[in-house]
Amino acid sequence: MSRTIVIANQKGGVGKTTTAINLSACLAVAEEPTLLVDVDPQANATSGLGIEVGPEMECIYEVLTGDASLGATLHHTELAHLQLVPSHIRLIGAEVELVGMQAREMQLRKALERIKSDYRYIIIDCPPSLGLLTLNALTAADSAIIPIQCEYYALEGLGQLLNTIRLVQRRLNPNLRIEGVLLTMFDSRVRLSKQVAEEARSFFKDRVYRTVIRRNIRLSEAPSFGKPIILYDAQSMGADNYLSLAKEVMNHDEES
Amino acid sequence: MSRTIVIANQKGGVGKTTTAINLSACLAVAEEPTLLVDVDPQANATSGLGIEVGPEMECIYEVLTGDASLGATLHHTELAHLQLVPSHIRLIGAEVELVGMQAREMQLRKALERIKSDYRYIIIDCPPSLGLLTLNALTAADSAIIPIQCEYYALEGLGQLLNTIRLVQRRLNPNLRIEGVLLTMFDSRVRLSKQVAEEARSFFKDRVYRTVIRRNIRLSEAPSFGKPIILYDAQSMGADNYLSLAKEVMNHDEES
Ligand SMILES: Nc1ncnc2c1ncn2[C@@H]1O[C@H](COP(=O)(O)OP(=O)(O)OP(=O)(O)O)[C@@H](O)[C@H]1O
Ligand SMILES: Nc1ncnc2c1ncn2[C@@H]1O[C@H](COP(=O)(O)OP(=O)(O)OP(=O)(O)O)[C@@H](O)[C@H]1O
C-alpha cells in the first residue's frame, strides 16, 4: 500500500525542501522503497541530492506537460531505496502551459497512478506559492505535512494554506488530509521559538508531531555536499530529528 | 531628491522584510523622511511594525486597483520620520485583477509619482515571487537591494532574478539598477556562510555591501513586539548591522 505525502507551505524558507530530502532519506534507510518528487522550479531538492538536470534530460516539467512518463525521469540516489524525479528551472513555464489544459490540476496525480505501486512512500516537495504546481501536488497526495518555522511570521500565512487545502478537498481530492504539522528550526535559546511552538500546539492539537526539528548547522551544510543529513553526518542532531520523524510517519500507518 | 529602493529576491525567507523594516527605521532615525511600502500579501512588514489593517481600511490593494490614492493609505509609526503603506491578505487578488489592466506593471509607479517628493527614501518590500506585484515594485524603483542568505540554496535562484531585472530594465524601467547585494543571516561559526559570502563577492564584486547582517536572535524577536530592532534592542548586533547599512545607503548618494 503506497502513501503519497506532500510537504507544503507557501511561506518561503520554512524547511520544506530540508524535510522532503531528509524524511525521504530516512524512510529509505529503513528500507521502505521511497520516491522523492521535486515540483519546485528552484529544484533545491534535486541539487540538494547532488543531481543536476541538463536541458536535454527529461524532468517533472515534461511529465506535467504530458511529454514524458514519470518512469522516464527517474534518477537513482546514493541510497538504494530512494529514487528522485528531478526538477529544472524550465518548470517555471509549466504554470502558464497548464492554465489552458483540461484537468490541469490532475496532471501529477495521473502520472503517479502508473508507478505508485512500486513505492511504499512518495514524498513531494513544493515551491513557496499556492499556484498550479502546488495544486497539482495537493491533488496527487493522500496527505500533507505542513512545516512551521518557529519564528514570528510563521503562523501568519497558515489561514491561507488551510483554505487552499479545504478547496482542494472539496473540488479536487476529497481524501486529502493533514498528516501532521512539523515544527522546524526550533532554537531552545529563543523565547519566541517556544511561544510559536505553544501556539501551533494549541491550534493544531495532536496533529503536531512530537518530533521537533531543531536549528542545526549541519542540516544547512549537508545540501552543499549533495547529501541528505543521514549520509553527511549521521551523529548530528539533525539526523536524529529526521530519523525520529520518519519513525512517527511509519507508526502513523499502523494506527490509521 | 527622492530615491525609491526595492528589496527583492524571489527566494523565500532570505531577510527581505527584516531588511525593509530595519533599513527604513534606521533611515528615519537619521531624520530622513522615509516611506515603507508593503507589496506582499503576507503583510509581514505591516505586522512587523505592529500595524493591523481591517477589511474596511484602504491599503496597497486599493492603490494598485486604482480605487484609492497612496495618500489615503498612509499610517504613522512610532518613528516620526517613518510612514507605512500597509498590505493585507486581500492583495492576493490583485495579481488576477491586474492581468487585464492597461499598463498593469505601471500602477505602483504612477501612484508613487504624486507623493514621491514628500520623502527622501521610499523602501518597497516584495513577496517571494516574480509575478505582477514584484514587477510593479521593480518598475516603480530607482534601484534594487538583493538580500542573499548565507546558506547553500541562496545562490541558485539568482540567475532568474537577474534575468527579470534585465527584462524590466529593457521594457519597463530603463533607469533601474542594482543598488547593492546584502549578505544576510551570516553565521561566522558556519563554514558554509563564509563560502557563500566569498562566492557572492566574486560574482557581484564591489556591489556587495561592506555591511554583513549577522544571524541575531533579537532580530527574529523584534517583529513579535511590533517594533524595528532599533526600538526593540538598540544595543544588539542586529541594530548595529542595520545602522551601518543605512550609513552605506546614505553615503551612496554622495558618491553617485
Ligand atoms: N533545522 C534547520 N537548521 C538549520 N538550517 C536549516 C534547517 N532547516 C532548513 N535549514 C536551512 O534554511 C534554509 C531554508 O530551508 P529550506 O530550503 O528547506 O526551506 P524551503 O521551505 O524549502 O524554502 P523555499 O520556500 O525557498 O522552497 C536552507 O538554507 C536550509 O539549509
Ligand atoms: N539576521 C537575522 N538573524 C536572525 N533571524 C533573522 C534574520 N533576518 C531574518 N530573520 C528571521 O528569518 C525569518 C525570515 O526573514 P524575513 O521574513 O525577513 O524574510 P523574507 O525574505 O521577507 O521572507 P518571505 O520570502 O516569506 O517574504 C523571519 O522569521 C525573520 O525574523
Ligand SMILES: [Mg+2]
Ligand atoms: Mg524548498
Ligand SMILES: [Mg+2]
Ligand atoms: Mg517578507
